[in-house]
Amino acid sequence: MPHIPKLDNEQLSSKAHKILLAMLREGAFDQSGKLPPEEILAQKLGISRSVVRDVLAAFESEGFITRRRGIGTIINKHVLKVTSRLDLEKEFLEEVADCGYTPSVGFVTPSVIKADEEAAERLEIPVGEELIVVERLILANGQPAIYCIDHLSSSLIIDNNYSLNDLKPPIFSFLEQYCHCSVQMDLTKIAPYLTDDHLAEILNISQGTPILYLDELGYDIHQKPVLWSKEYYAPGIFEFTVLRRKI
């Protein structure tokens, strides 16, 4: 069994989480394919079994391990290996980088419009309300990868002291800084899409190519939809993997 370091006193569970996750990723337990028993982990880490179980519960909910009574804590090596999971939120630039490309931004075009019926319905605001719309092109190794259109209601803005430049970083920063709200969860609808003229030009692909379209609605802690994004992904750059589990 590999060496497991003892922890000092500072957020025991968080430290245990980091240490064990790092060890999982490094393949420290590859030989057995299992984590040591909870009792042993508790001893080695110098914490109680409950804390160990909390940490393992977190890993399990992320799909990294499976626990079975009488068997042990099995490491889901195939899940650990996946770099890009659709069921986990990631910022575009991070996503591009994690997939092995150099990320950059092609263009960012903010504008202000009135909400049409669709936008009003999705964002639960009145038709005609002022919307901030940001069109954005993300590049991977200099090639167009993601074309994204963010929509957020102007009424969310608490601090009006912003410029259009503040819309250039990831939209989540803007939401936090000027709207004092954050997207804690989002529901994304996936659909296939036949590339049209406009998109073909933006993504530099042939018209008629089938691509993935994601319709993403982000909610804050109060269950209010605060960000609606339409995203078009150029083909051949990402793999879209989802971990599916029985509940």
Add this chain to the structure above:
Amino acid sequence: MPHIPKLDNEQLSSKAHKILLAMLREGAFDQSGKLPPEEILAQKLGISRSVVRDVLAAFESEGFITRRRGIGTIINKHVLKVTSRLDLEKEFLEEVADCGYTPSVGFVTPSVIKADEEAAERLEIPVGEELIVVERLILANGQPAIYCIDHLSSSLIIDNNYSLNDLKPPIFSFLEQYCHCSVQMDLTKIAPYLTDDHLAEILNISQGTPILYLDELGYDIHQKPVLWSKEYYAPGIFEFTVLRRKI
């Protein structure tokens, strides 16, 4: 606050889970949008706070609630509302039914072939090994909805006492009964697909229609890939929603 029943002695946490989930689904807490405090839930249900917390942790990992220190346990009503989530495994017939259609089976065509390079690589078996392949068409309200091609290695079969008829029910049943293994988790790759001649005929749609293609690899508890499925979804029948969270 709504009435919360007290439990007798029989799998306390499991009963608490069922009761609270039913109440969540019925909208018993819609007025506040929150669950009562953990301490109160523990009292009302007649169980300790730890058990309550275990149940809430399960709900949280399914995305149904969000817990915030100092605020409370927020109910994610938009998540509870979603009938079909791609990040949760469901059998085809159940999926069709949950989306409001009457499910039926168009055809089931089992066959035995030798593994080609792709199948061998995905299922981690030698090229040329015997494979059971089942082609299946699922109907929704009598219309073609899902065309699925299951692949599993013959070497998994422990009990050879089966007939082709045993391949007609969901393939998971066959795996459990004759291979003594079950898919505990799967990784699914999503891609857009341009309907070709063959698929157009099967799904009764126009050639050139963009549809969703899912490449699903199911693993057993030993991390062995046991089931590889290719699935083609007719357009306009399902919505593919994924809950995305930060971890």
Add this chain to the structure above:
DNA sequence: AAGTGGTCTAGACCACTTC
């Protein structure tokens, strides 16, 4: 029979949010 994770209790104290 031995070893594993699962359930459960009773309590203490901490960190964050709201008033």
Add this chain to the structure above:
DNA sequence: AAGTGGTCTAGACCACTTG
């Protein structure tokens, strides 16, 4: 200050898997 969920302990017993 009061109320919320988060962390943590120390222990008991149960249910399942394996030899």
